[in-house]
Amino acid sequence: MSFTLPGRRVHEIIAEQAASHPDAVALSYGDVHWTYARLDNRANRAAAALLHHGLGREDAVAVATERTPPWAAAILGVFKAGGAYLPVEPGLPADRITAMLTGAGVKLVVADGAGTDSVREAAERAGARVLDVGDITGDRWPCVDPGITVTAGQLAYVFFTSGSTGTPKGAQCEHAGMLNHMLSKIADLGMTGEDSLAQNAPQSFDVVLWQLLAALLLGGRTVLVPTEVVRDPERFVDVLVRQEVSVLQLVPSYIEILLGYLEARPRSLGPLRILSATGEALSKPLLARWFAAFPSIPVLNTYGLTELSDDVLHVVLRSLPEGDLVPIGHPILNTRVHLVDGNLNEVPPGEAGQLAFSGICVGRGYVNDPELNRKVLRPNPFGPGTLYLTGDFGRLSPSGEVEFIGRQDDQVKIRGMRLELGEIETHLRALPGVLNASAISTAGALTGFVVGRTRLDPGHLRRCLSRVLPDYMVPDRLHQLDALPLTPNGKIDKRALATLATTIRKPVVWTR
Known part of the structure; x- marks a missing residue:
């Protein structure tokens, strides 16, 4: 206009x-x-x-x-x-x-x-x-x-x-x-x-x-x-x-x-x-x-x-x-x-x-x-x-509004396949019981982080993801946190998550 x-x-x-x-x-x-x-x-x-x-x-x-x-x-x-x-x-x-x-x-x-x-x-x-x-x-x-x-x-x-x-x-x-x-x-x-x-x-x-x-x-x-x-x-x-x-x-x-x-x-x-x-x-x-x-x-x-x-x-x-x-x-x-x-x-x-x-x-x-x-x-x-x-990256919906898909910077290669971390995050957030989620790639492996009101079953979450995503886009590991770490601007701190991914050993972390 x-x-x-x-x-x-x-x-x-x-x-x-x-x-x-x-x-x-x-x-x-x-x-x-x-x-x-x-x-x-x-x-x-x-x-x-x-x-x-x-x-x-x-x-x-x-x-x-x-x-x-x-x-x-x-x-x-x-x-x-x-x-x-x-x-x-x-x-x-x-x-x-x-x-x-x-x-x-x-x-x-x-x-x-x-x-x-x-x-x-x-x-x-x-x-x-x-x-x-x-x-x-x-x-x-x-x-x-x-x-x-x-x-x-x-x-x-x-x-x-x-x-x-x-x-x-x-x-x-x-x-x-x-x-x-x-x-x-x-x-x-x-x-x-x-x-x-x-x-x-x-x-x-x-x-x-x-x-x-x-x-x-x-x-x-x-x-x-x-x-x-x-x-x-x-x-x-x-x-x-x-x-x-x-x-x-x-x-x-x-x-x-x-x-x-x-x-x-x-x-x-x-x-x-x-x-x-x-x-x-x-x-x-x-x-x-x-x-x-x-x-x-x-x-x-x-x-x-x-x-x-x-x-x-x-x-x-x-x-x-x-x-x-x-x-x-x-x-x-x-x-x-x-x-x-x-x-x-x-x-x-x-x-x-x-x-x-x-x-x-x-x-x-x-x-x-x-x-x-x-x-x-x-x-x-x-x-x-x-x-x-x-x-x-985005797309135009049938109603004429733009929908956000993900960042070019969030494109990573897993098993030779290029993928958008933002797409994985969108599907993670849509799972029952998940309040917020993020995904990162480290050393060629995908790690997902979720926030939920109650304890979540990582195996169940991965099975749900496998119904909507190809196998190479399903995170290898899922961790549950009380809250996702934030930058001073209030955005999700991916660097902090990358550090967590290298220190957490168990497939699920419940810190309450």
């Missing part, structure tokens, strides 16, 4: 809200509440400080603070000053932070105080200056808007993701793509200025930006939820209810954790009216559990990549789909999806093809990595602009 974007940037629209509703609450962080006027004032001061310290157009600024109101002001200040936001988890190892700073050419790092030991060490190695977020948002800097012109095609942010070589790769996205995604989220979630949106993702997860800023485009409220609260489902629900959160986004792995708590201790989620699932494939059994617990709360299922300005496919689900796979939806505004073969020809509906995207969503590619950019960014054979090849 084509849609003409506003002629202003995200930070400019939020500044307009501050002018119209200065005393409305923009941010809530525990018992701390910042109005729109205060947020805009502090963002202007941050912009002035960054410009004073030499920030140039599209220069990347690393923000390595905890997720607090000054953090939000610093991000908006980067945008107002014409810079690009680079998120850094302050607890990351110094080597990784150094790789990010040097890769993006960072000269200014915003931190809490002098920064953590790793932030200070990395900044020194990269020749970057550390600025205290409390100082740059403080009263000694001018509070007027700097009046810097920021174009739609200007660089907005750089997010570093894991690289196959061990060096993080920096994905670059522009202001138009960022705004387009946020407006699409607002439309498909039915958001208004009355909504309160939870910001619960860590800095390194690209959804952090829409969670922080989308509600502010409407005059709504953002609720900042600290990481230590998110890790405790009871405290997390307490905050959602107390802060009257109406819109929430979670990865499926955390939805499973949340439901485990709520099924054991049923309680209301307050005014929550819609949930968005992102970051991982949403399984049908997990969706069934959600609707069993909260039949009146729909789920916006999504698919996206950091390189595509976040999510690019949306679908609102109000009941279970008919097929085995949960659809990932239709393209968002100003975006086209193409299912292609190896020659970039579109495949017929129902056949598997690589997911490729064109439109405003497509970013600039990776920082200083022309070889990888040539691999994933191609001239668009279907129209103007650039085509981005995701490495993910």
